[in-house]
Amino acid sequence: MQTSQTGNLMVVQCSEGCPVANAILAGVIGEALNHETIENVYGCLKGLHGLLHEEIIDLAEESQQTIRALQHTPGAALGTSSLTLKRPQDIERALQVIRAQEVHSLILIGDLDTQESALKIAEAAEEQGYKLSVITIPASIENNLPVTDHCLGFGSAAKALSLTVRELSCELASSITSGPRVHILEVPGTQSGWLAASSTLAKRRNEPEDAPHIVCMPETHFETQGFLSAVQKALVKHGYAIVVTAEGITDADGNFVAQPADPADNLSRPSVAELLANLVRTELSIRAEWSRLGVLASTAAHCLSQND
């Protein structure tokens, strides 16, 4: 806390899907009690929605047991929403609530959109000459914030994923006499391949041939022939192949490989893993299975990383 202004602290959990958003919250509450300049610790309910609608609770009233349990609870205990502050009247309203609650330290936990909201609130406070320290804590399993070395949440998601791939490879390696098998695992990531790439982290030291054998990321264009020959090469070497793909990979023209029927509704994007599995089956006549983690990638609270 760089501010020496005595006042209240408010913490807001923004954006979705981070296994440690609650652990961060527990950390913030614990640390806040060590600072004499901080009087009350408030939490906004339902993310920035709670800030606009003045839905606020006193976090110091919660039992220590509750706060401790947060360390292992996925999701966002205060509730969250995808709301961001873009309109000037929303920023103004947020600042009104902040002033009314005598908040001089504001902590936002979230991803890229959260950073933008934070910046706008900070700028508005400065314009009005109101002393407000705004701190953002980058939290995103996709690790898609620039400049930051790593986002909180990414470590745990990466740990759970790489463990899953390692265990999957034990399974597939067991049964190669039943014929070659290819498994395609789809993980979140529409703009960045950090999470897909992190699936390689459980490779053993000096064992570059460990699974995954192929990783498809949005940063490089997907190319069918190259993919199929990489699969064939892995099959020759290992008798099985494990492919990890980000959901948002694109072709040479920059179009999503799994293009939704209605591009406006990206929630209905079909499974990339299924498309790739069908490709392997039809082009190589090889047994191909697939699985899709989706939001499960961000809820593995039983796999929390020390890094987080």
Add this chain to the structure above:
Amino acid sequence: MQTSQTGNLMVVQCSEGCPVANAILAGVIGEALNHETIENVYGCLKGLHGLLHEEIIDLAEESQQTIRALQHTPGAALGTSSLTLKRPQDIERALQVIRAQEVHSLILIGDLDTQESALKIAEAAEEQGYKLSVITIPASIENNLPVTDHCLGFGSAAKALSLTVRELSCELASSITSGPRVHILEVPGTQSGWLAASSTLAKRRNEPEDAPHIVCMPETHFETQGFLSAVQKALVKHGYAIVVTAEGITDADGNFVAQPADPADNLSRPSVAELLANLVRTELSIRAEWSRLGVLASTAAHCLSQND
């Protein structure tokens, strides 16, 4: 060991996909050393394939460290195959190898097909007057063996799955202000719904409303209107809905809801979860996500159950 015949023990890992097949193997080896009537402990490589082709290793030669590590290794360390012994010449060949190796105790680890192969070997041995104790250890994450109370492997898969559903519900409950959300999770099970049903095990005591809110199993026919109204009911109560479905659910006519284009190739069965998610989206205009565990359900060695 009911036999008092002194001789060798042979252990075979049959069939695929069980997180504790190796833990069972470690148990068998450990226990065998306590019996004076057992001289050597052999392991067949690649399941019954190894028995037919006399690919056999001496398990007592392995280090204790290796055996201990088996307790936490998914897959089948000896290798496995989907081969079953059905043809008389195969049974005869298996018995030849068994006699040549002076094996008087045979342990098979596996599912329903494994039991049948075991029975045939036992019958053939008896016909020939060769003293052979055949023991099968039921192992199947789908828990689809009759008579048995529970198959080994099921407990761990059930634990991993119910934990996953519980964590998923924390995530979805966090963000209901972003609008109602439905998540459909597809799990293995073409003939039985044990695994899908086990997803309810992490419900808290006296909290019947905990997720999952809807479970679709092969034992009951899927009915579209009933499903959609159950989803709507859950949304009204909780603001979100979690559905767990076995991959092999059928409609009123007994056809698979996710019918593969070519029924002979059931590996290319499309995703039931995707179909149900599309149903929710088109009929209810509600945001619906889905995920598919596939073989990942049988590899969660980091979630081993005490029950196994």
